[in-house]
Amino acid sequence: MTLGIFRRGLFMLLVALGLTRGDLVKPSKLVNCICENPHCKKPVCQGAWCTVVLVREQGRHPQVSRGCGSQNQELCLGRPTEFVNHHCCYRSFCNQNVSLRLEEEPKGDTHLPLILGPILALLVLVALGALGLWHVRRRQEKQRGLHSDLGESSLILKASDQGDSMLGDFLDSDCTTGSGSGLPFLVQRTVARQVALVECVGKGRYGEVWRGSWHGESVAVKIFSSRDEQSWFRETEIYNTVLLRHDNILGFIASDMTSRNSSTQLWLITHYHEHGSLYDFLQRQTLEPQLALRLAVSAACGLAHLHVEIFGTQGKPAIAHRDLKSRNVLVKSNLQCCIADLGLAVMHSQSSDYLDIGNNPRVGTKRYMAPEVLDEQIRTDCFESYKWTDIWAFGLVLWEIARRTIINGIVEDYRPPFYDMVPNDPSFEDMKKVVCVDQQTPTIPNRLAADPVLSGLAQMMRECWYPNPTARLTALRIKKTLQKLSHNPEKPKGIH
Template sequence: MPLTLDVSIVFIVWLSTCFPSRAATPKRRCMYFAKPQNTELTKVAGNISGHWQLCAITECCMGYFQLEDGKPKPDLLGCTRNTTNCPNSSCHASMYQKNIIGCVCSSDFCNTNITWNQKTTQNDTKQPQKAFNTTNILSASILIIPAGALILYIFHAIAMKWRILPKCSRQVTRPDTHYILEVLNNDLSKQLEMQKVLACGSFARVWQGTFQGSSVAVKVFPPALKQEFTKEKDVYKLPLMMHSGIVRFLANGKMENEFVLVLELATQGSLNVFLSRVMCDWACTLKLAQTLSQGLAYLHTDLQMNEAYKPAVAHCDLSSSNVLVKANGSCVLCDFGCSTVLERKALQGYTGMVEGRIQMGTLQYMAPEILEGCVNLSSGRCLLQGDVYSLGLLLWELLMRCSDLCNDFPVPEHMLPYETELGRNPSLEHLLTFVLEKRLRPTIPRPWARVSQGPLLHELLEDCWDHDADARLTAECVANRLASLPPRCCFVMNEVGV
């Protein structure tokens, strides 16, 4: 009789406690996830803190994933219990049994990023006895299945009787974790089905396609732009680079001679396209603004979690074309081709952060100091504050399409920042005159003053696009202010001239 995965894992973890382990003082940290029936038995491998486990016995992380429609879904993550040999620093998954892949690895949080060769996995399915040999903790079960089945049945019956595998008493929020698939042979041609072109940018084309049975966005770089592909891929693969406000990175590889990033599909398209066709009420507008600012605040965060470190990242090309809108009406950041990864010392004002010219983005979203070319390369803060200026313009752009802010006045057509004053594609010379010399900004409509949020929004925008970069808010402060806004628009009785 075949054993279920959950029951097999319970028995294997229990069995490993029967074998002596060598004394060690490891400091390995692993991403942790276990189903309720496995929680008690996995605790012996180390202390659990939220979604991480500090290994108490070995220096190896394990990851076991169930394949559902060809896509890996985490089933058990954490530290290994016995003295497993784990020479690989990354998670090279192999087939354990039908529809189950697993790995052991030897670096912090290595069990979150899967390297999985489907071709090898298919071969392993035909010869399961060669799949894991001595390099994974499940090998013991292969050697003792005849006797183990009986022991397992008895153990599981006792466990259920004494309820040592209880159900969770509360809802456990799983981490927003990427399980990144990096195809070993780099060939995604047979796994991707391209359907239609969604957008064409300076560096790449974006297609809609299917990958492992799901609709995805596929960003395709020509061979000559391998450096740009590598730069963007490296940003997506930074430690802890996972947040609901950043587009999910799924895989990278090649199709013939072109380089490919596979990303989640935001079905509403770019914020630019979305605002061109949709007028929003206050609730919709507020959700767009809050999720946009929260995503940027996380991108800017210099984050240390246990031994995993995410440096702050300056987007450097924040525009409504580089923000996507998901089906649930939330924003996610994308397109990190111009981004700059900031070392911790750069945020503290030390010199030597960047050598040479910083690659910047769309003209009308650039901060005055960046337009002028007076960026202080000795401090990472200037680049982050340049993003906040762009954020202010983006907030103005989406607030202009809010019907509740207009009261009885018609909602204006979607326009880019400075489009009314300087046209849709303003020149650098015109922007320098208008933004830098005259210190002018997009017009804030007077009808906004008739609603309760109007003065707060006016102040927020001005604090984002202040001419003095040091006087601007941080992205985190913007997110906090937006979070404090009332959820409904209330009409203010005092009349204001239009």
């Protein structure tokens, strides 16, 4: 393709210089020319080209002579020394209306610039083409050698302690779409086609999550079931239109609708975090209070980033998650959390006052639904209502973290919220009775009061679970309070 571009560029240069292929080789076709010189027998002659020359004869002024050039004579560009000025061309009667001005007596071979000019221009173009090819190949080699040059500590896709990655830098530099955080769609498709599935690491009603390999690096591949196509579409839409690069939001790489094994598959490719979800992590791990606080603070930072609207060219609309739960919070290698699964998210921009709720018939997870959702009293036309439901669910996630935190050598097994009040797979009516009718909330263990960090978390949970949605904490207040608690854990305060 590059060679084709070079050829087209060469042709355009020749046109710009007034040259065509016929100007550089002897033509084989005879043309008719105006003949006005002492040797003309007719007013029209036939030759290989037409000429107009100023001929100087000794003792006389230069005279215009029009006629034909011959294949047996010199080429048009090689004019005889007795010509003061000349012109030649290759179309019939092209010498008819040409007038030449008197020039000084030529010194030496003054036609040389006429030859060297186009040649030098061609050489410059060839050099530029070669330089372009070298640059492309150099860039390709640099990308191929990126992993080997940087070593194990800077893997292309694996997030570092700061939540960055080499791919993150790539996304933020010259390959962004300009409007969002994703790669251009064609690049996304190319990346997706290069991913090999390695092992299934999770299943659910939404589909499956696989660990994949892309150029030797691990990526997460979420494969949506056909009935959850709207969730795939919604996540793809948000990631490609909103600048969501944040340490505590799952890093997006690519999205693709691909045909594999004779069926259409909907893929969402993201950074891979080997600890899995917070739900998985809490099944395996008990927590020291400071680790519990680290998980809680980072999750709150992610939620606050979603909820806030940021203005400006690098801004974002406010986003409510609508399906926040421990399964949709991932634990990174640095033991910070990041929020995943935006398939139900809603967006709002103050400037247009437009509420974008998407087109997804799926509802959130019943166990984590706020009372106003369960009794169907939520104001669906008010964006703040969706944020308040996220806060209710976040309080339940804090409760899950607190149960697995060791205090004075005591810790409890992992249990989901309301485990002692509803069945394993509760129905909408089961949850509505417990939360709305009986107005129950998960039991907060008394032992949390013995630790300054956990007593602060306990107070926060209560203020996330107010029946009146408007009385609940905001994500920003939760974030700031937890950060203050982590800096000064010995003086827990109520949250007001």
